[in-house]
Structure formats: structure tokens, C-alpha cells
Amino acid sequence: MSEMYFTKEHEWIKVEGAKGKVGISDHAAHELGDITFVELPKPGKSVKQFEVLAAIESVKAASDIYSPVSGKVLTVNTVMDTAPEIVNESAEEKGWMVELEISDAGELEKLMTKGQYDEYLKTL
Amino acid sequence: MQLIYEQSVSGRRGVKLPASDVPSAACLPKNLLRSEAAGLPELSELDLVRHFTRLSRRNFSVDTNFYPLGSCSMKYNAKVLENSAALFAPFHPMTALLPGGEEYCQGTLGMLYDLGQLLTDITGMDEVTTQPLAGAHGEMTGILLISAYHRARGKKKKYVVVPDSSHGTNPASAAIAGYEIITVPTAPYGDMDLDLFRQAMNDEVAAVMMTCPNTLGLFNPHIKEISDIAHSHDALMYYDGANLNAIMGKVKPGDVGFDVIHVNLHKTFGTPHGGGGPGSGPVGVKKALAPFLPQPRIVMDDEGKFVMESVKSGTIGRTANFFGNFGVMAKAYAYIIMLGREGLINVSEQAVLNANYIKERLRDYYELPYDKTCMHECVFSASRQLEHGVHAIDISKFLIDRGYHPPTVYFPMIVKEAIMIEPTETESKATMDAFIEVMIEAAKTAESNPQALHEAPLTMPVGRLDETKAAREQNVCCAG
Numbered sequence: 026m027s028e029m030y031f032t033k034e035h036e037w038i039k040v041e042g043a044k045g046k047v048g049i050s051d052h053a054a055h056e057l058g059d060i061t062f063v064e065l066p067k068p069g070k071s072v073k074q075f076e077v078l079a080a081i082e083s084v085k086a087a088s089d090i091y092s093p094v095s096g097k098v099l100t101v102n103t104v105m106d107t108a109p110e111i112v113n114e115s116a117e118e119k120g121w122m123v124e125l126e127i128s129d130a131g132e133l134e135k136l137m138t139k140g141q142y143d144e145y146l147k148t149l
Numbered sequence: 150m151q152l153i154y155e156q157s158v159s160g161r162r163g164v165k166l167p168a169s170d171v172p173s174a175a176c177l178p179k180n181l182l183r184s185e186a187a188g189l190p191e192l193s194e195l196d197l198v199r200h201f202t203r204l205s206r207r208n209f210s211v212d213t214n215f216y217p218l219g220s221c222s223m224k225y226n227a228k229v230l231e232n233s234a235a236l237f238a239p240f241h242p243m244t245a246l247l248p249g250g251e252e253y254c255q256g257t258l259g260m261l262y263d264l265g266q267l268l269t270d271i272t273g274m275d276e277v278t279t280q281p282l283a284g285a286h287g288e289m290t291g292i293l294l295i296s297a298y299h300r301a302r303g304k305k306k307k308y309v310v311v312p313d314s315s316h317g318t319n320p321a322s323a324a325i326a327g328y329e330i331i332t333v334p335t336a337p338y339g340d341m342d343l344d345l346f347r348q349a350m351n352d353e354v355a356a357v358m359m360t361c362p363n364t365l366g367l368f369n370p371h372i373k374e375i376s377d378i379a380h381s382h383d384a385l386m387y388y389d390g391a392n393l394n395a396i397m398g399k400v401k402p403g404d405v406g407f408d409v410i411h412v413n414l415h416k417t418f419g420t421p422h423g424g425g426g427p428g429s430g431p432v433g434v435k436k437a438l439a440p441f442l443p444q445p446r447i448v449m450d451d452e453g454k455f456v457m458e459s460v461k462s463g464t465i466g467r468t469a470n471f472f473g474n475f476g477v478m479a480k481a482y483a484y485i486i487m488l489g490r491e492g493l494i495n496v497s498e499q500a501v502l503n504a505n506y507i508k509e510r511l512r513d514y515y516e517l518p519y520d521k522t523c524m525h526e527c528v529f530s531a532s533r534q535l536e537h538g539v540h541a542i543d544i545s546k547f548l549i550d551r552g553y554h555p556p557t558v559y560f561p562m563i564v565k566e567a568i569m570i571e572p573t574e575t576e577s578k579a580t581m582d583a584f585i586e587v588m589i590e591a592a593k594t595a596e597s598n599p600q601a602l603h604e605a606p607l608t609m610p611v612g613r614l615d616e617t618k619a620a621r622e623q624n625v626c627c628a629g
């Protein structure tokens with residue numbers, strides 16, 4: 026059973042054992058509007074928690090995507106290269122961007138659960 | 150309207166050249182030679198003239214209509230300034246660089262020297278280089294100067310602090326120069342959050358880059374305090390002068406603690422930069438940074454002659470060929486001389502007054518996320534219209550139907566559904582009133598008939614362009 030955590034910057038991580046898939050929330054995808062380009066990291070790249078992991082462009086803006094936890098990039102979702110609209114269609118499922126090897130599961134405590142994130146969105 | 154390629158008729162020429170009677174010599178290797186014709190359109194001169202004249206009539210420009218993008222993109226530039234640049238056209242740019250050449254171009258060197266002096270006076274700096282070719286190039290030059298300054302003093306610096314209400318080029322320039330960026334968020338009062346700024350500062354910070362007034366059109370009242378904090382950490386203050394149009398003759402950035410500044414001659418000082426250039430981004434510095442300025446520099450010798458200063462060690466080197474974009478500087482020089490001190494003060498006062506007039510007249514119709522007296526531009530949010538499903542982009546398309554170029558939308562990014570309006574100093578009250586009426590009409594239509602806004606523009610040769618498709622499917626082709 027996988028667990029999903031969210032950041033204040035609207036990224037999510039779905040944890041399965043020592044690995045986790047990362048993407049942006051439905052809310053973020055909606056706010057950005059039509060996504061036109063996602064710049065993904067190279068597999069093997071190491072990132073620290075809340076450092077820039079990827080970049081995303083929409084018709085409205087270009088934004089950075091921050092890594093919810095520290096870790097190493099295992100794989101990336103290459104669907105992004107040809108069909109970035111998948112983020113608009115399924116931000117929290119098929120629109121995952123990066124799979125990370127999580128280096129410190131303790132960092133997950135700094136993130137929000139789905140319920141906490143929904144409450145957080147109401148404050149924005 | 151037909152594309153120029155669709156009008157092409159094989160063999161048709163504007164100018165017919167006689168056949169060459171000189172034997173062709175093979176001067177390029179075969180693999181570099183074209184094997185088939187280039188596929189250029191073939192037209193008569195008159196067809197060509199008509200094509201481009203028709204195209205130009207479809208162009209929307211500040212010469213034809215109100216253009217609320219303001220000095221940020223291009224304010225109206227008096228036509229007399231074009232003449233001033235043309236006067237210098239016969240001079241060869243190499244003249245000053247030839248041995249003894251300075252004798253023959255005292256006027257041109259003097260103009261550049263004087264422009265530098267005028268800019269130091271306007272900005273409160275000690276020295277100026279006119280070399281940088283644009284604003285971001287000026288930023289890069291400024292950051293390299295800051296880096297050279299710290300290095301010369303044996304200091305290792307790692308970070309550049311940038312508020313999120315600065316221009317996006319600020320962090321980009323600092324990152325390209327090798328610094329790590331620390332971003333400080335904007336507080337609800339519309340300026341950089343002072344507490345978070347204090348926390349962000351440390352002795353490894355090389356510089357703090359500020360755009361003031363910032364991208365919300367607000368002047369930061371804590372500048373002096375911010376620069377004192379920065380200086381206490383041995384960090385330098387960088388001023389992004391893109392919004393200088395708001396403060397000429399009112400505040401000298403050098404007086405409130407800034408150490409390095411770039412100004413955009415092509416934004417503030419009456420020279421065009423639509424269509425991507427050429428621009429000019431002179432950089433001013435305080436004395437302590439002067440030894441690192443790009444070389445060669447024009448100085449006045451004891452006899453009052455303008456000479457090229459020999460290259461000194463410590464300089465960051467050339468940042469552009471010759472002296473920068475000379476034509477742009479000639480126009481800026483004429484602009485400053487033409488208006489004089491009082492004229493420049495009047496420009497800023499009028500630009501600020503006009504922006505505040507629009508802000509006050511539209512405040513009942515559009516949300517003001519940062520409700521304060523603004524400087525040369527005011528930023529609304531279309532959040533009230535969003536409740537009816539209308540976005541900032543729908544309002545801007547509606548403006549096109551009513552004969553107005555849309556203002557900047559979706560920038561600054563820290564405002565949701567941002568609509569940023571900069572009328573500039575040149576617009577009359579009557580022009581602004583007419584624009585305001587259309588903005589009010591858009592707000593009322595958003596409530597009564599949102600669909601009408603979604604369908605705009607209706608009066609253009611093409612309707613609403615599919616921006617998503619254009620960004621996602623970049624298939625550019627050329628009909629042969």
C-alpha cells in the first residue's frame with residue numbers, strides 16, 4: 026500500500042518501500058493552466074530535500090519543481106517529452122515525473138498528508 | 150492575406166542583374182555549396198512593397214494606438230531622437246581605436262563621455278560603463294564587477310539574495326555568474342519580507358539584487374535599512390534600473406545605499422527596443438568598484454581632450470565591441486539633453502500620476518492585491534472576474550477588439566491572474582479615460598455575459614489563437 030505526501034510548493038510523493046514517485050498536485054496543474062513542457066532530470070542525479078528537481082512550463086508561466094525528499098533519481102516519465110498534457114489530465118497518477126530512491130524516510134515527516142494538504146489549500 | 154511564398158512566380162525578379170562575365174572560381178569546398186536553389190520567394194519590387202506595406206498596416210504599435218505595456222516594453226519615443234542618431238551615422242566605429250584616431254572623433258567620444266556623466270548624476274553613482282548591450286547584459290556585467298570586487302579583497306562569496314518581486318533576469322544573471330540564489334518572498338504589504346531577509350543574510354552573500362520600484366509597481370520604503378543590513382554582511386547592493394522611469398530626479402539609487410546599477414536606455418531614455426533590440430544597459434558603480442570596469446574607457450585628459458584610457462589590470466575585460474550600441478546611446482543622450490533636469494522629473498511625476506489615475510478609476514471593478522499608492526505601473530488581479538469563469542487572458546483579448554493592445558498579463562507571477570497596466574507619461578487624460586471605459590465594459594461583461602469574453606477577439610483577421618497548441622507542437626516549416 027502506497028502513501029502519498031504533499032509539499033507546500035504543491036509537489037507530491039507516492040512512497041512504495043524505499044522508492045517514491047514524484048509529481049505535482051491537481052491543484053498546481055489547474056493553477057498553471059495548459060502544461061507545454063516539462064524538463065526532467067537525468068537518472069542518477071542526486072537531490073536534497075526541497076531543492077530543484079525539475080522545471081515545468083505552461084502557457085502562463087515557467088516554474089521550478091522541488092524535490093519532496095532527498096534521494097537519487099531512478100527513472101523519469103518520458104511520456105512528458107511528447108505529451109506534457111498528461112499532467113493536466115492526470116496530475117496525481119499518470120502525470121508522475123520522477124521516481125526517486127529515498128535516502129532518508131525521516132524527511133517525510135516534514136511533508137503533509139492528503140488531508141492536511143487539502144486543509145492547507147483552503148488557507149491559500 | 151497571401152503569404153509571400155504564395156505570391157511567388159517562378160522567374161519573377163525585382164532587380165534583374167546582368168549575367169556574370171567573370172569565370173567563377175571555386176573558393177568554397179563542395180560540401181558547403183548548395184546543390185539546389187534556396188527556395189526564396191520570387192516577386193517584382195512592387196509586389197514586395199505592397200506585401201510588406203499591407204503587413205505593416207496590420208501591425209499594432211504605439212504610433213497608432215494606446216499601448217499599456219509602458220516603458221517595460223516600449224514607451225513612445227519622440228521622432229526627433231531618430232535624427233540625432235542619424236547624425237552620427239557617417240563616422241566609422243574603428244576611428245577611435247586607430248593610432249591617433251581620437252583626434253578625429255572628439256565629438257563622438259565626447260558624447261559618450263557626457264552621457265556617462267549624465268547617467269552618474271541621475272543614478273548617484275561615481276563611474277559608468279556604456280558597453281553593455283541590454284538590461285540583462287548590464288546585470289551580468291554588474292555581477293561580474295561585484296565578483297571581481299570581492300575576489301580582489303580576498304573574500305569568498307557564494308550567494309546572491311533576490312526578492313521574488315524582482316525581475317526574473319536578476320536571479321538568472323547571478324546564477325550564470327556562478328552564484329547560488331537565495332529567494333526572499335514578498336510580505337503581504339507588497340515589499341520584500343524584512344524578517345525573512347534578515348534571516349537569509351549571511352557573510353557569504355555577495356550581493357542583494359533589488360528592482361525598485363518592484364514588479365508590483367511599489368517603491369520599497371525600507372531600502373536604506375535593507376542596504377545597511379546588506380553592507381553589515383559586506384554584501385553589495387545591486388539596483389535593477391528597468392523601472393527607473395518612475396523615480397528620475399526623485400531618488401538617486403546611489404544615495405540610498407546602492408553600489409551597482411544598470412539602466413535601460415531603451416526603456417527609460419527614449420529609444421525603441423521593440424522587436425528585440427538593439428538595447429543599451431549602461432552600468433554605474435561606486436568608486437570602490439571603478440577599477441574593475443570594462444576597458445577601454447573614455448576619459449578626459451588635462452587639456453579637456455577625450456582619450457582612450459589604456460588597459461589596466463583588474464578590469465573584467467571588454468563586455469562589448471566598440472563602446473556598446475552607439476545609436477541607442479546617441480538617442481538617449483539627445484533625450485536627456487532635450488528634456489533637461491526639470492523635464493526628466495516631469496516625466497517621472499507624470500508617469501506615476503497616470504498610473505495612479507488608472508488605479509483609482511478601476512479599483513471598483515478590479516481587485517487590487519496590493520492596495521497602495523503605486524509608482525509608474527499598477528497591478529490588478531482578475532480574481533473577481535474569475536468567479537464568473539473569466540481569466541485575465543479573456544479580458545486582454547476583449548481589449549484587442551476595442552482597439553487596445555493588451556497590458557502585461559500573468560506577470561508578476563506572484564499575483565494570481567495579474568493585469569499590469571503602465572500608461573507612461575505620454576498619454577493624455579482623454580486617451581486614458583477611453584481605455585478605462587473599455588476596462589469597465591470588460592468587467593461588466595464578465596458578470597453579464599462571460600461567454601462574450603471567451604469568444605474575443607472577433608474583429609481580427611484570425612480569432613482566438615490556440616496558445617497551447619502553438620507551444621506544444623512547434624512544427625515550423627517553410628514552403629519551398
